Amino acid sequence: MAQYSVLIVDDDIKLVQLLKTYFDKEGFITYTAGDGLDALLAVREKKPDIMVLDLMLPGLDGWDVCRRIRRDNDLPIIMLTARDEESDRLVGLEIGADDYVTKPFSPKEVVARAKVILRRTRKAVVQNEPIRAGGLTIDLERHQVTIGSQLVDLTPTEFKLLELLAGNAGKVFSRLQLVEQTQGYTFEGYERTIDAHIKNLRRKLEPSPKEPQYILTVYGIGYKFAGGGDE
Known part of the structure; x- marks a missing residue:
């Protein structure tokens, strides 16, 4: 495995040290931050490959950190939360997190999920021709999406989801299939989070998100990519 770097952000020093120990054992370069402002500074200066981000931080909380990063950075983000409400998890995904883990958790699981996300986002794509549908262009080699000449910022998970759907127009x-093929694993409750990612994609790609042209809902089953204008 290539040597990756991880930024762990939490104000619980013992938890940070525990996660650092497990990431270090797996060969990661590990950076840490104890609050939101330090996290943003570390992202700019250290340029980590992935971030593990606690939601409940002093000062600037995890939601705000994630929002600010997503303005101009597709850094993969795993959110840590002590909240077990589905709405809290979905909000995290809607603002750009790629995955979440609810406390208490296994440090091994966090590291395993980080590895899956990094393999998925760093995997070299061999394809000569971009995928085109209407005014939408998905350049898999450059990992870019454009509408006309306008570049669209997608999170790694959103891009992978779009790549899967558009590549199989x-x-x-089903939601379960989308979880398995984009995340590489499944766990209870995650199928519902696919809806949050689809909502984000429609907001970013569709001329009218409430009347989608590209990503269509197949009621009672899941989703499909229509290629624009396909009903």
């Missing part, structure tokens, strides 16, 4: 995927 017309095929219907």
